[in-house]
Amino acid sequence: MLERIQMIDNVGNYSGANAGSITFTDVNIIYGENRNGKSTLCDIFYSLSLNDPQFILDRKSILPNRNAAQIQQRVELKFEGQRQAVRFINAVWDSQPPENSKLYIFDHSFIHRNVMTGAIYSRDNSTNMSGFILGENAAQFEALEARNQQLRVDRRTLASYKAQLIAHELGDFNTFIASPKPIKTLQELDTEIHTSKFTQQTLATQIANINQVTRRPNLENILSFHSIDDKVQRINDFLALSMENVHEASKSVVTAHKSHVANNSSFDGWTAKGLTHLIEDCPFCGQTLGNEAHSLIESYRTAFDDTFQRFIATTKTSATQLQRETLLEISLNALTQQHERNLAALDSYPEEAIKAQLDERNFATQLNDKFEDINVTLQELNASLAETIQIVRASLTEKYDTPYNLINPINFSALQFRLQTFNDTVTEYAAITIATNEILINFKGAQDATALLNIMRQEEQNEVAITNERKRLHLDTECTEYIDLKNQIDVLQAQYDMDKTSLEQAQEVFLDTYFTEINTLFRAIGSSDFNISRKINRGGARTVYDLKVTFKGQVINNSKLHCLFSESDRRALALCIFLAKIHRLSDEDKRKAILVMDDPVTSFDNERISSILRILFALKPSIKQMIITTHYKGMASAVMKKFNEAQALKIIQTAQGSSFIQSTKVEMTATAHDERYMEIMDFVNLRTQDNKITKLRPFIEDEMRQRYRLPLSGMNLTERDSFNDCIEALKNNSQIDDAVAVLLHDYRTTLNLPAHELTSWSLEDSRSYAKGMMDFIYNRL
Numbered sequence: 109m110l111e112r113i114q115m116i117d118n119v120g121n122y123s124g125a126n127a128g129s130i131t132f133t134d135v136n137i138i139y140g141e142n143r144n145g146k147s148t149l150c151d152i153f154y155s156l157s158l159n160d161p162q163f164i165l166d167r168k169s170i171l172p173n174r175n176a177a178q179i180q181q182r183v184e185l186k187f188e189g190q191r192q193a194v195r196f197i198n199a200v201w202d203s204q205p206p207e208n209s210k211l212y213i214f215d216h217s218f219i220h221r222n223v224m225t226g227a228i229y230s231r232d233n234s235t236n237m238s239g240f241i242l243g244e245n246a247a248q249f250e251a252l253e254a255r256n257q258q259l260r261v262d263r264r265t266l267a268s269y270k271a272q273l274i275a276h277e278l279g280d281f282n283t284f285i286a287s288p289k290p291i292k293t294l295q296e297l298d299t300e301i302h303t304s305k306f307t308q309q310t311l312a313t314q315i316a317n318i319n320q321v322t323r324r325p326n327l328e329n330i331l332s333f334h335s336i337d338d339k340v341q342r343i344n345d346f347l348a349l350s351m352e353n354v355h356e357a358s359k360s361v362v363t364a365h366k367s368h369v370a371n372n373s374s375f376d377g378w379t380a381k382g383l384t385h386l387i388e389d390c391p392f393c394g395q396t397l398g399n400e401a402h403s404l405i406e407s408y409r410t411a412f413d414d415t416f417q418r419f420i421a422t423t424k425t426s427a428t429q430l431q432r433e434t435l436l437e438i439s440l441n442a443l444t445q446q447h448e449r450n451l452a453a454l455d456s457y458p459e460e461a462i463k464a465q466l467d468e469r470n471f472a473t474q475l476n477d478k479f480e481d482i483n484v485t486l487q488e489l490n491a492s493l494a495e496t497i498q499i500v501r502a503s504l505t506e507k508y509d510t511p512y513n514l515i516n517p518i519n520f521s522a523l524q525f526r527l528q529t530f531n532d533t534v535t536e537y538a539a540i541t542i543a544t545n546e547i548l549i550n551f552k553g554a555q556d557a558t559a560l561l562n563i564m565r566q567e568e569q570n571e572v573a574i575t576n577e578r579k580r581l582h583l584d585t586e587c588t589e590y591i592d593l594k595n596q597i598d599v600l601q602a603q604y605d606m607d608k609t610s611l612e613q614a615q616e617v618f619l620d621t622y623f624t625e626i627n628t629l630f631r632a633i634g635s636s637d638f639n640i641s642r643k644i645n646r647g648g649a650r651t652v653y654d655l656k657v658t659f660k661g662q663v664i665n666n667s668k669l670h671c672l673f674s675e676s677d678r679r680a681l682a683l684c685i686f687l688a689k690i691h692r693l694s695d696e697d698k699r700k701a702i703l704v705m706d707d708p709v710t711s712f713d714n715e716r717i718s719s720i721l722r723i724l725f726a727l728k729p730s731i732k733q734m735i736i737t738t739h740y741k742g743m744a745s746a747v748m749k750k751f752n753e754a755q756a757l758k759i760i761q762t763a764q765g766s767s768f769i770q771s772t773k774v775e776m777t778a779t780a781h782d783e784r785y786m787e788i789m790d791f792v793n794l795r796t797q798d799n800k801i802t803k804l805r806p807f808i809e810d811e812m813r814q815r816y817r818l819p820l821s822g823m824n825l826t827e828r829d830s831f832n833d834c835i836e837a838l839k840n841n842s843q844i845d846d847a848v849a850v851l852l853h854d855y856r857t858t859l860n861l862p863a864h865e866l867t868s869w870s871l872e873d874s875r876s877y878a879k880g881m882m883d884f885i886y887n888r889l
Contacts, residue, residue: 109134109209109733110702113768114184114193118169120148120766127757127768128186135728135751138737138768139744139776140759145766146737149759150215150706152183152196153735157211161200169765208700209732212690215706219682255604262597269590272822276579279572285591289584290577297578304571311564318557324457326548327450327541330443330482331534334527336436340520346426347503347515416512423511427504435500436493436527440486447479450541462551471544478537485533489526496523625691629684633719676710683708687723690731701731707738717743721750741776748776781810792879801866801874804881805859811885812852819843831856844889851884 110132116122122145140146148167155163168179183196187205195202205211270281278284290297454472457463466472499518507515580587683705690701708724709716728734728751738744748754756771778786784807791800809831813820816838820826823837835856839849859866869877 109188110185110205110735111188112186112193114186115182116149116152116184117182118171118179119152119164119181119183120167120169121145121761122148122767123169123765125765125767130755130757130768130770132733132735133753133755134733135747135754136733136735136757137744137747137751137754137776138735138757138759139741139771140737140739140766142739144739144759144761146706146739146759147215148766149737150213150704151217152185153211153704154213154215154217155196156185156194156201156205157213159201159204161196164196165199205702209702210697210700211702211704212686213704213706214683214686214708215704218686219678252604252608255600255607259597259600259604262593262600266590266593266597268821269586269593271818273583273586273590275822276583278579279576284576284580285587287576287580290581292577292581294578294581297574297581300574301571301578304567304574308564308567308571311560311567315557315560315564318555318560321459321555322552322557324548324552325449325453326545327453328446329534329538329541330446330450330479331438333531333534334436334438336520336524336527339433339435340518340524343430343500343504344517346430347507347517349423349507350512350514420511424508427508427511431501431504431508435497436489436523438486438489438530440483443479443482443486447475450475454544457548457551459551462547465547465551466544469543469547471540474540475537478533478540481533482530482537485526485530489523489530492523492526496520625688626681626684629687629691629723630681632723633680633684633716676716679707679710680716683720687727690727695730698730699732702733702735703731704735705737707740707743708736709740709743717746721746725750745777748773781807781814784810788878788882791875792882794875797871799867799869799871799874800878801859801869802863804855804878808852808855808859808881808885812889815889816843848888851888855881855884 112131113125113127115128116125121143125145138146138149151163151167155161164181164183168176168181170176171179181196181199184193185195185205186193187209189206189208190203192203194205273285274281451472454466457466496518503515503518507513686705690698690703693701709720724734736743736747738747744756748756754773756773756776758769758771759766760769761767774782784803787796788800788803788807790796791798812831813827813834816834819838819841820834823841825834825837832853835844835849835852838844839846844852866874
């Protein structure tokens, strides 16, 4: 995986360009306008993929007053897993990417090499390509599209009618619009609504008294059952671990050597580390190591080999983890709080009928007495726990120091006895809460509000039905307008669908492809009328395969392909050929693949972006890395939205030449309005000294139109209506108050001055004015 672009110097427009601080990820998008160096960057990768310096040498920078021979080119690319960067220096690549990384480059040169060279298809272009839909019945399709456009206009009008109706809170819209016009008058319906509301209020008062009782709480158990059996078993199993039978022959040699060590009691611990200090003399006893010591050293290496070292490391890690774990923790404070809540719950039942039953069984006293028992047993449990913890820590420490020795198991019986006593006391407490809750539940169950609730729900539904009748009568003109237009659209849509189907079926589109993968991809991105196959060309020294392109069942002569394929189609087909190759790679080769794609879709081909990104998204998990460069902001935005973790970079122009900067998802996906906002705020916050006074007028108008889009639409005001008319309409319909309208008009008229007058303002006056406007927009508008 490519990690960093550390240096590009004197290649094209790059001069000392450094992106070493930017770490590449699985998916990377590099945005740069034309002539900023995208193609140069792809040629660098292509040169590396072929280990062919010529692609870089051909792009040597032209510097004033410098002889070409004196200009030294340099490229440094850092790949994951390599300590040193891959460098282009002294006109050659000094190394290649690691074996687990392989570059595959798709760029404009790929199209010329593999699809068409300009407008000419030649023997060298024997690959597959795709095309666009071009029928001889274009006029019929255009007429059909004109009808479809009108249907779209009618559907938008219908949607606006629907939006106006839905604003009246109609419930299910389809049910409402299909309901007949009521025969009652508005006055009669208003009287029925008033009567229904009064009935509901009376029922609600009756239900509230019952609900107050049924919402009171029951008692809850003070604590769940606690067990330490699993932790006890884990600790003792861990202490019982040992490393027996590890190279017994080597151990005997080490044991013999141990007898020569003065402090042999600590020998086992430090010999485990001794081999790391091995230089000339024995790190254990100091004797000189000659030829006769080789046997002993090999014994050391065998006795303390990697397996033993891994055992020690794993055991120490486990000991540390067990030291950090809590054997048992029970909070007296939490128990006390729950006990107090239970007592409070009992006090919330003042009714004589229930209070007498509770007092007769003396539940409050039973709970208090049993809680005192819990307190006592918890103290005894905690005392035993403290003693046990010390024993556990000592044993784990001993195990940590000598992980290869078996440690005697710990006797947890005393602690478990105290825990069982505590659990029994908690269970007895729970039994009291269960007996209490039986009485409380029976008492609340006798309070039945179900019948009243059912009656009230029916009355609520009755009010809704009457209210909808009133709305249907009040909106009858609008409903009739909607229904008439919808019926007209349904008729026209059915006729359009029938004519469209008939016209499409008249076109013979029977695609039969030899290159299944290419055709599958090509269809997936919208080119369904083409069939790409092959034919053998034996005219040269070797056999090659020419493209055989069929469009709507008609074979196209290769000399006429440039008449059929647009620039978009050529690029799309080239990309399909490129991706088909990636799809055909073995799983192992896919895991090595780094895809570098320069403008995989043309800037005017919006409909293909989402389709291509779906293909790339499906491909991503199986490959190592994806690097996409583009000059089209829409493509960069779509990539950032599709791949949430994508790294974003921009190629910018500086005084020294092209350079890289890191970008963000917010920046890449920003709309023109968002960008204008960031420019203004940068100016307000002193991050730029460029006067942005001319940005204010379009920004405040766009902001107002976005904020009040729905009410403006309801008043049939569109983008064609003036800023002034929109302000007045919003004011007259009480969407904004007079003060806000006055300020909007003030900003409108002031900022309508000619640009040369606005730019004559001082920087500080412009900044102050901009700050005031932004404060108005986000605090008052």
